[in-house]
Amino acid sequence: MADGVEAADIAGTAGADIAGTAGTDTVREFERHRGRLLAVAYRVLGRTGDAEDVVQDAWLRWSLADVGQVADPEAYLVRTTTRLAIDRLRSAQARHESYVGPWLPEPMLTSPDVAEDVALADSVSTALLLVLETLSPIERAVFVLREAFGYPYGEIAEIVGRTEATARQTARHARAHVEARRTRYDTDLATRTAATERFLAAAAGGDLGALMAVLAPDVELVSDGGGLAPAPRKAIHGAELVARALATFAGRMPPEPSVELVTLNAGPGIVIRSGPTAVVAITLHLVDGLVRTVHLVSNPEKLTALG
Structure with a gap:
């Protein structure tokens, strides 16, 4: 390849x-x-x-x-x-x-x-x-x-x-x-893109029900703030806890926020910016059409290439 x-x-x-x-x-x-x-x-x-x-x-x-x-x-x-x-x-x-x-x-x-x-x-x-x-x-x-x-x-x-x-x-x-x-995640690009769009709409609207409908029951949220940005110090497990954590996060948008769907690591991803500066990057990994793993990076040292 x-x-x-x-x-x-x-x-x-x-x-x-x-x-x-x-x-x-x-x-x-x-x-x-x-x-x-x-x-x-x-x-x-x-x-x-x-x-x-x-x-x-x-x-x-x-x-x-x-x-x-x-x-x-x-x-x-x-x-x-x-x-x-x-x-x-x-x-x-x-x-x-x-x-x-x-x-x-x-x-x-x-x-x-x-x-x-x-x-x-x-x-x-x-x-x-x-x-x-x-x-x-x-x-x-x-x-x-x-x-x-x-x-x-x-x-x-x-x-x-x-x-x-x-x-x-x-x-x-x-x-x-x-x-x-390794976990064998879904690879179909259309499925991943559609799920990412539904995830973003539900999270941005604070709709817990719609958000949980996109998440697998055993979903895991892993957040990397590196001690330089607010982020849970441990992974969060379970659809309800992950949905509430994401809804809380969505309610704390930075100044001059903008949200963009982009291609991250060869798959659909989400970048949240404060003005021109990237402050969060999110990638979703699916199993059978549902989000099994959420990777959320807010460490500013890891986001400079997204500027």
Whole structure:
């Protein structure tokens, strides 16, 4: 699922700082692959800001390399980006241990055509990215390279600095780990969009009955405020409690509020703004047409890419 999709994956850019510090050919070659590098880094890290920083670091290394001696620029750049992302992920996972409240991946604006590709959409789903957080950094990188981009095991082994046999074993373990922990959510885009529209109308109108009609009985609300915005410190379970929490939240709209339906992580999502600033992002995950999981991000540090 790799060819032709990476540039559409991330609406932000890491190229603004790539200026005339290197030759034109060096810059052009890097730009050819930057979309893929961002796509790999985001899936490994779960944060657009970190992904852009990693790609910028990869550019600095590329700009200092003797690129004329690099036989395969893409392989070189993906290897560099992946190893930088693994290093950053290790420190990020240590930070997660002291994170205030639940941790969710940073929401990412994606183009609508990405949402129409079921396999591609799944690879950037917040639900999958959350499961990937339970893998080790090496396992996560191997899973992303194999499952999202289809790299052969020999290339993966070279990228992560392992033998091919070890790469295969790591991939099998990571795949089994993910399958055992993930929920199979509905993938039909029309169904998800219709449910998101009904959810938004009911929540905005404070209609508990209509809201509960969209929610599965065992629905879970996970809110990520990171200690920087008001948010429950634990997940909320059950249709009635989740509906009341959402209705309470809807009654506390920010100044100059606006609500927008957008494509987040290759699926329908909701962004609430205060003036031009995004203050909340919501993604819904459905099972049998009902909302089974609500991911709500209000941590302002995770919403800057939605501005």
